[in-house]
Amino acid sequence: MSTHTMANPGKNVLEVQDLSKSFTVSAGSGGSRKLKALDGISLSVGKGETLGLVGESGCGKSTLARTLMMLETPDSGSVRFDGADPFAFKGKELLAWRRRVQMVFQDPFASLNARMSAGQIISEPFATHKDLYRGSAARSKRLNELLDLVGLRSTDAYKTPQEFSGGQRQRIGIARALALGPDLLILDEPVSALDLSVQAQVLNLLNELQQQLGVSYIFISHDLSVVRHVTDRVAVMYLGRIIETGVTEDVFDRPLHPYTAALMSASPKLDPAMRPAKRIVLKGELPSPLDPPSGCRFRTRCWKAQDICASRRPEATGLGADGNISLGLPTIGPAERAHMAECHFPVSSPAEAGLVPA
Template structure:
């Protein structure tokens, strides 16, 4: 895996929106107090519980946490596929859930998706050119004629490191990494402002992961596209993300600049995740503050009272069971605020 980049190399100039209009001056994406539950009657599963995130233009936000923490549900909300029960979503200042008809169709151009499995997400009966141009069947005004579409396909293939001759090949003729490049090219076909990447490299070999991550990074620098990057692999997130959001049982429990979170985690759960991650360099292994992640994650149908991590936390005390933890905030010069929901944040240890 390539070494993580410095924050200076993670900046990008603003760009025009995928709908052709100028972007506003505020954040590209603001999610405030979003809650989403599933089920009926008393038996309801809490997938998201008061989630707040913010994403700047041309920025990458990493979402991490164990399976069942709410990452994929949040992704579906950001894509407009799930309507939140409470809270607000603002994309470039607009509530996408209030849009209808042509306005909604125009907004959907601006948010695209790269899926986890590059083979399952591609129609095996369609050529690379057809797959990349598939979004234009719905958004006909983006590339209006066949000649222009053929030219644009070649441009998109080149952007992701494929050849003109690959346009007429089928998914089974490509490697896993090449298929994912086709998926990325398809996501770029509508010139989006945001791409939601749901475990986009987890199905790939390590060397191929690095290639795809480099493609994503280069495209961000070149096009100014923003990413919400979901992954279980902390080394991947550390490499590609500007900021990291850690989720546990549907709630954001830690958030901050990537290097600050990785070097100085405040929440015991974040520290435990990092302790559990493989470390090839012994000099970077955790020392006295290593926290082992023990026990099973509680059921989202029955979330623990107080601090939801207390049943697995070695630092838990009596008030952790009765009081919701406050937000511990640490200000770092030159970086975004680093926050953690914890009665006893590690920074205070």
């Protein structure tokens, strides 16, 4: 058993303010329409911290990840990486920045080139970042270091991806992402394509790597039990907005937003003792992001919705250390433990969320 060192909350690797991104979608003869994939996202990731991103498909998780990787340009808002704006970088500066944010993809069967060996895949980044490891000796030394780090043998470097099992392929993907010594890894559903018995191996590896290297993670997943286990803080997304954020155990044990409460309640639990006393089953499905509801985006599926929810978008409400819900940032309690939700009628207690018997 290892003891987890709490992340240093004072120093943020990444700070995102009011990030928005929309895509133009063709609407046939009617011209084109705007799809707002991200609508005013704000978040921060501390050094050595894991931030979980939770939400259903189509909520904007992947667009956010792609924007943070600079694969998409945001319409508005700011991204600060160690205080600097990566979108302002050019040339060498940009190349140097690319080293610091890397991504691990969901499907280890589709994301590795079948015609390259594991060694070639892992050391390919050195070809772009030429000045990092000069000469083949330095590169092969680093390759062995990486293989060792993710629990593969040095002879595995000569095998092709199809000779590995799913879990081992994901290890190759992780080694490739770590090759340039990044500060932030974006993990997009890193274990959801893996079998359960192998999933635990990869989660343990990610945990060990974080302690060893001090790297920060953004962990995107739809599996709530995994998110609870591996993240320090969590942000719940719905239709392009973060609707609730806070320290993982706070959000899981005392959800404020009705959507979060419904998510917690809907996910099946193995342990009968963990099952909600009452299960909230939401009506309907995620509305089209092309035509999001007015006011609060969740109101069409919310069981607490009233007239005001349709006319006014709720402001962020926070839960203070005294247990009271108030508008805006909580004034009591440490700021890094802020627990916020966007709702006119936040869930008042774990009992209302159906998590414990009333």
